[in-house]
């Protein structure tokens with residue numbers, strides 16, 4: 001069976017890191033182990049430049065037919081002055097909403113070889129393996145009304161709405177509990193229920209769903225404390241389930257526990273097999289075009305694609321083992337570099353993973 005994979009390189013370092021991730025898929029097809037048809041399309045700023053929209057109809061048509069989507073990143077300072085609906089980030093929100101990708105899995109796993117690159121002491125992060133389950137199509141990123149309005153006194157006011165319906169909370173809570181069931185049966189729901197009504201409802205519904213999973217030890221934590229606990233004693237967490245905004249912020253923080261934001265992959269899923277796979281980081285305009293971005297988060301996103309959309313866990317494990325082998329060999333991109341290692345660029349890192357897969 002040939003799988004249709006839509007590749008959306010996007011902006012900034014997006015094309016550089018996606019090119020390395022595609023090499024990994026090419027290894028499996030060359031071996032005769034996988035049959036994929038890759039199609040390329042635009043999203044984000046490049047899509048605005050070429051087609052006038054950050055999520056053009058042409059991309060949408062391909063996305064709706066794809067078996068899986070591999071995305072780089074979107075955005076860049078040159079687009080910050082565009083009308084809001086035309087901004088690259090809106091293209092990313094649009095494809096997530098369009099495909100109903102409400103469940104975003106963000107694993108924060110420390111590769112042993114990177115213990116000294118973590119912001120925490122090696123003994124505090126040894127064996128770190130957290131799964132952040134982030135709600136992706138609701139909350140304050142999507143709530144209406146939103147905008148900037150002029151008040152009676154002439155002052156402008158920015159406003160957004162943090163909204164979740166019971167069913168939106170219920171379905172992401174279920175993903176959280178199901179994920180916990182497959183792991184260590186511990187789920188921490190992160191909210192701000194001491195202040196926000198939307199979180200009060202969140203907590204109530206998570207509790208209700210929890211009754212169906214008596215084996216899972218459920219805890220609740222306010223997001224400010226969760227941020228502190230993550231950088232104090234991260235191994236207390238197994239699975240975290242949280243809202244769109246809180247998950248976005250906490251996962252960037254968790255990334256640094258593993259050495260770099262350039263290490264964290266993600267899978268955005270709905271209830272069908274088609275998912276979207278992307279690194280958790282952005283388009284990194286500060287290093288774009290220099291050939292120094294870390295492609296490992298995107299390569300590890302390919303592993304998630306193989307596992308969740310193509311149902312090829314054995315190939316996913318090979319990718320993860322290849323990354324481990326490359327790190328054990330001592331090569332590093334700049335973001336994960338520590339003394340005694342050899343610094344290499346984006347392409348060399350991709351080539352090293354390919355060589356490890358073939359070796």
Ligand SMILES: NC(=O)C1=CN([C@@H]2O[C@H](COP(=O)(O)OP(=O)(O)OC[C@H]3O[C@@H](n4cnc5c(N)ncnc54)[C@H](O)[C@@H]3O)[C@@H](O)[C@H]2O)C=CC1
Pocket residue numbers: 013017072073074075076077089092261262278279280281282283284285286287292293294295297335
């Ligand atoms: N999923 C996406 O497409 C996302 C897009 N963005 C957009 O990206 C643009 C830049 O946003 P920032 O806040 O600067 O976040 P960012 O994640 O792009 O960069 C933050 C810092 O991490 C570094 N970094 C990120 N990825 C790296 C990698 N693979 N290797 C080495 N270093 C890496 C960057 O150089 C920068 O110093 C903005 O336009 C933003 O809206 C931001 C986050 C997610």
Ligand SMILES: CC(C)CC(=O)C(=O)O
Pocket residue numbers: 089090092093248280281
């Ligand atoms: C740019 C945002 C739309 C997304 C983001 O920061 C993320 O999903 O991590």
Ligand SMILES: [Mg+2]
Pocket residue numbers: 248249252280
């Ligand atoms: Mg983010």
